Amino acid sequence: MTVKLGANRYGKAETRLVHVVKDGPVHHLKDVNVSISLSGDMEAVHLTGDNAAVLPTDTQKNTVYAFARKYGVGQIEVFAQRLATHFVATQEAIRHARVEIEEYGWRRQGPHSFVRDGGEVRTCLIHHDEDGRTTVVSGLKDLVVLNTTGSEFHGFAVDGYTTLEPTTDRILATAVHARWRHAGEPASYGTSYAQVRQALLDAFANTHSRSLQQTLYAMGERTLLTCEGVCEIRLALPNKHHFAVDLSPFGLTNDNEVFYAADRPYGLIEGGVLREDAPDAGFAWE
Numbered sequence: 001m002t003v004k005l006g007a008n009r010y011g012k013a014e015t016r017l018v019h020v021v022k023d024g025p026v027h028h029l030k031d032v033n034v035s036i037s038l039s040g041d042m043e044a045v046h047l048t049g050d051n052a053a054v055l056p057t058d059t060q061k062n063t064v065y066a067f068a069r070k071y072g073v074g075q076i077e078v079f080a081q082r083l084a085t086h087f088v089a090t091q092e093a094i095r096h097a098r099v100e101i102e103e104y105g106w107r108r109q110g111p112h113s114f115v116r117d118g119g120e121v122r123t124c125l126i127h128h129d130e131d132g133r134t135t136v137v138s139g140l141k142d143l144v145v146l147n148t149t150g151s152e153f154h155g156f157a158v159d160g161y162t163t164l165e166p167t168t169d170r171i172l173a174t175a176v177h178a179r180w181r182h183a184g185e186p187a188s189y190g191t192s193y194a195q196v197r198q199a200l201l202d203a204f205a206n207t208h209s210r211s212l213q214q215t216l217y218a219m220g221e222r223t224l225l226t227c228e229g230v231c232e233i234r235l236a237l238p239n240k241h242h243f244a245v246d247l248s249p250f251g252l253t254n255d256n257e258v259f260y261a262a263d264r265p266y267g268l269i270e271g272g273v274l275r276e277d278a279p280d281a282g283f284a285w286e
Contacts, residue, residue: 005046009039009098012057012064019068027112030073033102034080036060038087040095040130053093060087075189076101077124077136084128096129098286119143122193125179127283135284138193139179145201146173146240149256151209169256171242172209176200176235180223181284183231183275196230199223212239212269220273232274232281239267 013035021028044050073079084097101124105117120143127135154166186192203222209215220233242259
C-alpha cells in the first residue's frame with residue numbers, strides 16, 4: 001500500500017489584538033481576533049521534517065501586530081486582505097492564504113472610556129492566492145433576537161416518536177450567525193455591514209413566521225433585495241426554545257406569559273440564499 005500527503009495548511013490561530021488610535025484627547029479602539037492559515041509547497045516539512053519552507057507561526061503573530069502599527073486596523077476586511085496578500089507575496093512556498101477576523105464592539109462613554117458591547121461579533125473571512133484571486137466574506141454572529149408572538153409551528157410530519165404539540169402562537173428566538181459574499185468591493189465595508197445587519201433585523205421582526213426555515217429565507221431575501229453588492233448570504237439559526245410553563249398545579253392560567261428558556265438541545269436551521277446571477281464562489285467559503 002502507498003500513501004501520499006493530502007490537503008494541509010498551518011498558521012497562527014486567534015491572535016488577540018487591541019489597537020488604540022490617539023486623536024488628541026479622543027481615542028479610538030479596535031478589538032479583534034485574527035486567525036491565519038497558509039498553504040502551498042509543504043511536502044518536505046511533512047515528509048522529512050525540512051522546515052525551510054515554513055514561516056513560523058510566531059512570525060505570523062508578529063506580523064499582525066506590526067501591520068496594526070504600520071497601517072492601522074480600520075475595516076477588518078481590508079486589514080485581513082493586507083495580511084493575506086503579504087504572506088503570499090513575500091513567501092515563495094506559500095500559494096494561498098486564509099485570514100479570518102472577529103471584531104468585538106465597544107461603546108464610547110467618553111473621550112477615552114469604553115464599555116464592552118455585549119451584542120454580536122462582526123466577522124470576515126478572506127482568501128488570497130498566488131494568481132491574485134481574492135474573495136471576501138463578511139459576517140456576524142451571536143446577534144440574539146426574539147419575537148414574543150407572530151410565530152407558529154404546525155402541520156409538521158409526525159411518527160411514533162413525535163410528542164411536540166402544534167402551536168399557532170409561540171416565542172421565536174435565535175442567535176443569528178450570518179455570512180455574506182460580495183460581488184465586488186463595496187465603497188465602505190462598514191456601511192455595507194450596517195445595511196446587512198439592519199436588513200436581517202427588519203426581516204426577522206416583520207415576518208409572520210410559520211417556521212424558522214421560512215424566517216431564514218425571508219432574512220436572506222431581504223438582504224439581497226436591499227443591500228447592493230451582496231450576492232449570497234448563508235445563515236445558521238439555532239432555535240432558542242421557550243416553553244410555556246404549566247401553572248395549573250398552582251391554580252393559575254398561563255396565556256403565553258411565563259416561559260422556561262431551554263438551553264439545550266436546540267433545533268439548528270441552516271441555509272443559503274443567493275442571486276441567480278451570483279458569480280462563482282470559488283474558494284470563498286472554505
